Amino acid sequence: MNWLAIDTTGEHCTAALRLPDGRDHVRSDRIGRGHAEYLAPLVEALLADTSTPATELSRIGVTIGPGSFAGTRVGVAFARGLALACGAECVGISNLSVLARQAGPDGPLAVLHDARRGEVILQVWQDGAGGATERVGLAELADRIAERGGPMCKVTGSGAALLPPGFTDLGVAVIDPRVVLAMTGELDPKANPPTPFYARPPDAKLPGGVAPA
Numbered sequence: 612m613n614w615l616a617i618d619t620t621g622e623h624c625t626a627a628l629r630l631p632d633g634r635d636h637v638r639s640d641r642i643g644r645g646h647a648e649y650l651a652p653l654v655e656a657l658l659a660d661t662s663t664p665a666t667e668l669s670r671i672g673v674t675i676g677p678g679s680f681a682g683t684r685v686g687v688a689f690a691r692g693l694a695l696a697c698g699a700e701c702v703g704i705s706n707l708s709v710l711a712r713q714a715g716p717d718g719p720l721a722v723l724h725d726a727r728r729g730e731v732i733l734q735v736w737q738d739g740a741g742g743a744t745e746r747v748g749l750a751e752l753a754d755r756i757a758e759r760g761g762p763m764c765k766v767t768g769s770g771a772a773l774l775p776p777g778f779t780d781l782g783v784a785v786i787d788p789r790v791v792l793a794m795t796g797e798l799d800p801k802a803n804p805p806t807p808f809y810a811r812p813p814d815a816k817l818p819g820g821v822a823p824a
Contacts, residue, residue: 612629612631612669612670612796613628613629613630613631613663613667613668613669613670614628614629614668614669614670614671614672614792614795614796615627615628615654615668615670615671615672615693615699615795616628616629616671616672616673616788616791616792616795617650617654617671617672617673617674617686617689617690617791618673618674618686618786618788618791619646619650619674619679619682619683619685619686619689620674620675620676620677620678620679620682620683620686620706620786621678621679621682621785621786622641622642622643623639623640623641623642623785623786624639624640624642624645624646624649624650624653625637625638625639625640625653625786625788626638626639626650626653626654626657626788627639627657627788627789627791627792628657628658628661628663628792629792629795629796630661630663635789635792636657636660636661637788637789638653638656638657639788640653644681646679646681646682646685646686647681647685650685650686650689651689654689654693665693665696665697666697666698667697668693668694668697668699669699669700670699670700670701670702670795670796670800671690671693671694671699671700671701671702671795672690672701672702672703672704672791672792672794672795672796672798673686673687673689673690673701673702673703673704673805674686674704674705674706674709674786674791675687675703675704675705675706675805675806675807675808676705676706676807676808676809676810677706677707677724677726677732677808677809677810678706678724678810680809680810683807683808683809684807687703687805687806687807690805691805694805700800701800701804701805702794702795702798702799702800702803702805703803703804703805703806703808704791704794704795704798704803705741705808706724706786706808707722707724707732707734707741707744707768708741708794709786709787709790709791709794710722710767710768710783710784710786711734711736711741711767712790712793712794713783713787713790714765714767714781714783715781716738716739718763718764718765719735719736719737719759719760719761719763719764719765720735720736720737720760720764720765720766720767720781721733721734721735721736721756721759721760721764721765721766721767722734722735722736722741722766722767722768723752723766723767723768723769723770723771723773723774724768724769724770724810725768725769725770725772725773726746726770726810726811727810727811728811729748729749730746730747730748730749730811731746731747731748731749731752731770731773732744732745732746732747732770732810733745733746733747733752733755733756733759733770735756735759735760735764737760742759744808746810746811749773752770752773752774753774753775753777753778756774756778764778765778765779765780765781766778766779766780766781767780767781767782767783767784768783768784769784771784
């Protein structure tokens with residue numbers, strides 16, 4: 612088993628590899644933008660450093676968002692293409708689920724992604740299971756968290772800073788590639804396809820007013 616994990620949904624461009632002996636190798640650079648140009652050389656260098664041919668990859672995991680629109684598209688497209696080329700399984704992993712895993716299993720937890728324009732993507736976790744994802748306006752957010760998770764619900768993610776005082780923020784907002792690697796091996800590829808999860812529809816329009824797919 613050789614598992615490759617990719618995350619391009621934020622400021623970092625990250626690739627991580629788990630070898631059959633259980634060792635993890637990670638390359639992660641904070642680049643801000645330019646994931647499309649940076650990702651392939653990063654993965655190539657990681658595979659070369661570990662003497663791992665791409666054809667020996669058995670599974671590829673990729674974070675699907677919510678996160679940067681452009682970065683998410685880049686990572687998902689690359690993972691799909693590489694999986695097809697080398698015959699590997701491909702797993703899509705929600706950023707919200709990764710952050711929930713990083714934050715830990717204790718008590719109810721609301722994972723919040725700042726979707727901009729006064730909105731947040733919310734998912735409340737209870738006992739390791741995530742509820743439905745919701746787009747919530749800031750005016751209703753505190754009440755919605757209390758409704759879904761109860762008065763002791765903790766919070767984390769990029770949207771936690773938008774809440775009024777009184778919530779316990781666990782401060783987890785950056786994806787840990789080793790957690791993505793672990794989930795790459797755990798999740799069922801058929802139940803978790805590499806389909807982008809965008810915080811909102813794209814603003815860009817093609818000629819004729821059509822939004823890109």
